[in-house]
Amino acid sequence: MAGAAVLPYNSIMVWIPLLLVACAVTAVACARLCRAAIAAGGPGAGGGADAELTLGEAAFLAGGPGRVTDLTLVSMHRARRLLLAHTGWATVVDGSGGDELERAVLGAIGPEGQAPVPGLRPAVAAAACVRRIEEGLVARGLAVPAPGRREVAAGARAVRGAFLLALALGAVAVPLVPTAERAQVLAGFALPLTASGLCLLLGRAESYPRSPWASHAGQRLLAGLSAEDPLTALATRGPAVLEPELRAALGPR
Incomplete structure (x- = not known):
């Protein structure tokens, strides 16, 4: 019985630290990407909305x-x-x-x-x-400054790295625990994997067909242009x- 009582504790000591590392890295990466995307988007209203584009x-x-x-x-x-x-x-x-x-x-x-x-x-x-x-x-607030574009790209790379890290740590943790506990390990690592995956998907949905060069105000102006003219x-x-x-x-x- 003593051995049975010690086994779950030892198993937890194996995979919980790995899960905590994956969660911490994912949280930092997702927060960085979200901050960069919000800053790069510029003002949500106004910001050159009445301007015209060449x-x-x-x-x-x-x-x-x-x-x-x-x-x-x-x-x-x-x-x-x-x-x-x-x-x-x-x-x-x-x-x-x-x-x-x-x-x-x-x-x-x-x-x-x-x-x-x-x-x-x-x-x-x-x-x-x-x-x-x-x-x-x-x-005029219509384009994202170069530092903002670089920060968004770096944030996306960080989230992709966090996803791969969580995947790798999960793959390491699963074989280290008894078969009966592996479902619990998989459920734990599903949290950082889901968070980073959703962050990437939301970022892609936000930017497609958005251009990384245009702020929200610039996007609104682009959306208002007619594509009837071939050069436009x-x-x-x-x-x-x-x-x-x-x-x-x-x-x-």
């Missing part, structure tokens, strides 16, 4: 600097200032004039007049005119709305 601003809010580059390339292609080949190369047809974004694209292509599209994105994203678009949107549809919905040849020209993102 196409470049809408593209940035919906897809960041890469979407701005895609919009500019397609706009120049349709205006016959640039030729986008299905092989993924951009060739300059008319290098005169244009706005700041078009000049940034031409500068990224260089004097040879031809460049692969994937290589243009980082160059255009670093252009001063794109940075000014971002700074203006952040100042490209800005807000991405290259999926383009014909296959242009999708191939823009290449992977």
Whole structure:
């Protein structure tokens, strides 16, 4: 009887500390992600709700600097200032004039007049005119500042790590206890696993089709834009709305 009385205590000493570690890590990770998501969302009302967006601003809010580059390339292609080949190369047809974004694209292509599209994105994203678009949107409360985006991404990584840690600790704990007690161990580890899994699912539901670049106010403005115009549809919905040849020209993102 003494042995029977000691066995449950020893079993508890094996798996309860592991469960406490999993619960603590999960709680900290979920709290971090929730705080970051709330802060990144910006004000729930107001915050630029009466503002208007240019196409470049809408593209940035919906897809960041890469979407701005895609919009500019397609706009120049349709205006016959640039030729986008299905092989993924951009060739300059008319290098005169244009706005700041078009000049940034031409500068990224260089004097040879031809460049692969994937290589243009980082160059255009670093252009001063794109940075000014971002700074203006952040100042108006329509875009999430870069530190906020980084914190949300770090919070999501922390929650995924907490989920994997709870899974690993549960897998370690189950074989260490008698068969009769394993259901209790599984039920215990279901708590941090469920919490971290739900946190990730809720975060994904909140951000899809939300863009990580736009605040709540920016999202409302994007939702109010009509997609009837092809360039507006490209800005807000991405290259999926383009014909296959242009999708191939823009290449992977």
